[in-house]
Structure formats: C-alpha cells, structure tokens
Amino acid sequence: MKNFMKGLMIMLMLFVFMQTGFAEGQRESEAGGRPEFISIGTASPAGAYYPLGVAMAEIWNKNISGIRFSSQETGGSVANLNLISNNELEMGMSNENIGQKARKGDQPFKAPIDVYGGWILNNSNAIIVALEKSGITSVTQLKGKKVSLGAPGSSANVFGQLILESEGITEDEYEAVYMGWQEAADALKDGFIDAALMVGGQPFPAVTSLAVREPVQVLTFNTEKFRNLSSYPYATDAIPADMYKMSQDGDSVVIRSVVYIARDLPEDVVYEMAEQVFGNIPTLISAHPSARGMRLFSEKSATDINLPIHPGVIRYAEEKGAW
Secondary structure (H helix, E strand, C coil): CHHHHHHHHHHHHHHHHHHHHHHHHHHHHHHHCCCCEEEEEEECCCCCCHHHHHHHHHHHHCCCCCCEEEEECCCCCHHHHHHHHHCCCCCCEHHHHHHHHHHCCCCCCCCCEEEEEEEEEEEEEEEEEEEEHHHHHHHHCCCCCEEEECCCCCCHHHHHHHHHHHHHHHHHEEECCCCCHHHHHHHHCCCCCCEEEEECCCCCEEEEEEEEHHCCEEEEHHHHHHHCCCCCCCCCEEEHHCCCCCCCEEEEEEEEEEEECCCCCCCCHHHHHHHHHHCCHHHHHHHHHHHHHHHHHHHHHHHCCCCEEEEEHHHHHHHHHCC
16 A cells, blocks of 8 residues: 555656646747747649748758747648738748738738748749640630639739739639649640649749640730739749740749748747758759749848848848848
C-alpha cells in the first residue's frame, strides 16, 4: 500500500508539473512568444506560388529551430487573405492589387483585413491561352466561347473579366467557368473549354506542360483599353513567342505578387524568416525561375501603394540598405 501511495503521489506531482508548463507556454504565446507552427498559403500546384511556398517552408524548417513551417495549397490570392483574417494561416501569397482591396474591404472582401506586407515574391503575368489549332489568337475572338477564369475566389477572376471587357466582350457574351490552373490546361487539351486565363510567374508550369502536349498561343488584347478600365495602375508586357514556342507574341498584365503576414507574428521570427529567404535565393530559383524577381520593398515603394511592412522585414531591409 505504501508503494502504491508513493507512486500515486509521484504521478500527481508530474501531472501538476506538466499542467504548469503548459500554462506557462500558453502565457508565452499570449504575450507574443515564438509560435509553434507557421503556415503559408499558396495556390494551385500548377502555378508559381505553390513550389515557392514549399521551398520557403523547407528553408525555414532547416534553418529556424523551434517552429514547424508548412505550405498550404489554397484557392489563391483572395482565399489566402481571408484565411489570414480568420486566423487559419499566418502568411499568404497574393497579388498586390488584391492585397489593396483586402486592406480597404472592397469586393470581393466583406470587411477590411489588417495585414502587414512582407516582400515581393515575383512578378506575375495574367495571360489568356488557347490551343494553336483553334485559330484563336486574340481576345476579340472569345465572344460566345467557353473561358476558364481561374479557380473560384482567385484574383484571376477579376483579371479575366477586365481583359475580356477591354475588347468590348461583356459577361453575358461568353461562358465563364472556374478551374484551377492544371485543371484548365487539361480541359483545353481535351476540348472542354476554348481558352483559359492563367496568372503567375513566367514561364508558367501549367502552360509549359500543356505546350509539350499541344502547341499553344497566348492571346493578344487591347492593353491601352485595359489600363484605362482598371482602377489599379497595372503595367502590361508582351509574352515572347519563344517562351512557349508560339507562332506570335502574346499580351499580358504584369502584377507583383506579395507575401502578406499576420500582424501578430513576432518581429524576431519574421526577421529570421526574411533573412533565410534572401540568403537562399538560388534554392528558390531552382523551385521556380520567377524567384529571380524576389526583392524587398523600399520605404518609398511600400508608401506608394500604402502598404505597411512587417517590422521584422523592415529591420532586415534596413540592415541590407534597402529601406
């Protein structure tokens, strides 16, 4: 009996010790201590966000102790910002114009989302692709056609509508469908759709893989009308024919992709994350070539788009002379 009581007392003491440790860990978290887990939202695996998110998470896991990092496949730009707002993600990738809408609470967001900017991930290009054998070379030819505008809730939806509108094609004059990048590429190949909008760093994996199976063409559109229609100051640029072995150049909208960060992530953790990202650019380029465009915001470039940058990133940028 004595041995039994002694064992029981030891178990009770261990239980109290564990509960105390757990409570202290909770208080540390509530006081802004280092989190145990950090997830970054990406997009469809067939784009640029996903491989870059996977590569960054791997870099952080190898070089930052005490935190488990993971990348999450999501619906893309709009979904990532909503997930940060709902405390389901700590970080997420999004196009800069979508980030601006989120901070203002403009459609498609229901209320303002208070997030920090991190760094510029890459330059994305919005393009519309058709199969060469279709004979479609211009957006003007999409009236009455079936067009994928990207996954539901992605920023691609907005770009697709604006590009079509730039050629005078209204929403009731084409059939919009909503598919992820690889799903849309497969649907093009199988003849289920006539064209697909793709948004991401170039060359875009879903288009590259499609071009191996079937010759493709990036469509032209009225870039001047597009800029006049848009409420955001986008640049436009050509997609050279040799990128996808096309018969002619195509047109694109240029958008910067940005890593957004929840406001409650500690400064020291975000500093370490930025340090590891910019210390491993070659690894990120091997994950996707668009990482060549990865760079820090300057104070002016952040102010120009009214984007507050996370203090941890500012500290790193100041050390590097970029802020």
